[in-house]
Amino acid sequence: MGESIDKLLFTPGPLTTSATVKQAMLRDMGSRDFEFLAVVRDIRQRLLSLAAVSSPDYEAIPMQGSGTFALESVIGSVVPPAGKILIAVNGAYGRRLVQIASALNIANGVIEWEEHQPAAPIEIERVLGSDPSFTHVAVVHCETSTGMINPVREIGEVVSKRARRYIVDAMSSFGGIPLNMSECGIDYLISSANKCIEGVPGFAFVLARREALLSTAGFARSLSLDLLAQWKGLESNGQFRFTPPTHTLLAFHQALKELEEEGGVERRAARYRANCEILLRGMREMGFEEYLRPEFQGYIITSFRYPRHPQFKFETFYGRLSENGYVIYPGKTSKADCFRIGNIGHIFPDDIRQLLITVRQTLHEMGVELSAATRSVGRGEKR
Numbered sequence: 001m002g003e004s005i006d007k008l009l010f011t012p013g014p015l016t017t018s019a020t021v022k023q024a025m026l027r028d029m030g031s032r033d034f035e036f037l038a039v040v041r042d043i044r045q046r047l048l049s050l051a052a053v054s055s056p057d058y059e060a061i062p063m064q065g066s067g068t069f070a071l072e073s074v075i076g077s078v079v080p081p082a083g084k085i086l087i088a089v090n091g092a093y094g095r096r097l098v099q100i101a102s103a104l105n106i107a108n109g110v111i112e113w114e115e116h117q118p119a120a121p122i123e124i125e126r127v128l129g130s131d132p133s134f135t136h137v138a139v140v141h142c143e144t145s146t147g148m149i150n151p152v153r154e155i156g157e158v159v160s161k162r163a164r165r166y167i168v169d170a171m172s173s174f175g176g177i178p179l180n181m182s183e184c185g186i187d188y189l190i191s192s193a194n195k196c197i198e199g200v201p202g203f204a205f206v207l208a209r210r211e212a213l214l215s216t217a218g219f220a221r222s223l224s225l226d227l228l229a230q231w232k233g234l235e236s237n238g239q240f241r242f243t244p245p246t247h248t249l250l251a252f253h254q255a256l257k258e259l260e261e262e263g264g265v266e267r268r269a270a271r272y273r274a275n276c277e278i279l280l281r282g283m284r285e286m287g288f289e290e291y292l293r294p295e296f297q298g299y300i301i302t303s304f305r306y307p308r309h310p311q312f313k314f315e316t317f318y319g320r321l322s323e324n325g326y327v328i329y330p331g332k333t334s335k336a337d338c339f340r341i342g343n344i345g346h347i348f349p350d351d352i353r354q355l356l357i358t359v360r361q362t363l364h365e366m367g368v369e370l371s372a373a374t375r376s377v378g379r380g381e382k383r
């Protein structure tokens, strides 16, 4: 009973959670009751300490909805009417930030790299130097579409030097990759409940530098996603302005305690890194190739190229793994055929070893024998 009844999710969220996190939801709590308000207060404090910052210089603001809602809340609430945002893009999540700004009619500029290349601080600096109309810069920390880690600290240095505001989508990295928000010069950091903190979906959160946040009065383009109003509501009476996902918040509170028990972000990072190393070794042994060069590859999620073998069909591969209790993730690269395997969630090295055994069996059953000649699709693609 408990954790074994569900398939294991090797996905970037929703992901596998502990039985105790799920059990924490088996309560009905009043959203205005003092017990619930104490939970929310503790969550907000713990989130700040995960980013190595504290109140009153920084504030944690939970926001209902999935991660994208919180991204939309930030972009729509902090860029002034005459502002303009520069968005660094090297994958689908960077492109989503552009979609958000465009949907909100916020002036934006895009600086784009190939999906297998990291965002380059020097090029961002050049654009900021030549176009004074940019007021904000946004970048994705872990580009979950490939697993790329963008250099948020180095980008932060050029953004600070050029005195712009800095927004980081740390959705799939926060809590799993150590990060000091103040040292990286980040004004707004966004993440959600169902990624590295290993909670269940239902809300996201924004960590904001207070001085930046306080300067945004009147900018919000939405009522429900108004970041400053959400913060003011929480500050005035500890409550959400509109119905909070009470059960999700209880699960998240438990997940934060379990993160602390595990030894904090450093220890969790060590587990994810171990998961990833075992995965890479096993997949390479079978002849799979990663999409990214190792130096750009984070340990959150890995993209593998489809093997070049006539018998390999992703749908069959995926289906058989799922029947055996292992859920992997389709690819999200625009120019290469890939699938992804996530290393985050309540999964451990032994789970990865079991997954690898099942991958090997599945390939065998499909009649896919990988040799040097068949290794991967798109070898010739420029990297």
Ligand SMILES: *Cc1c(COP(=O)(O)O)cnc(C)c1O
Binding pocket: 012, 013, 066, 067, 068, 069, 093, 140, 142, 143, 144, 169, 170, 171, 172, 192
């Ligand atoms: C998961 C994720 C999001 C948010 O996706 P939702 O489906 O809205 O939760 C945004 N950016 C990145 C980098 C992500 O990994």
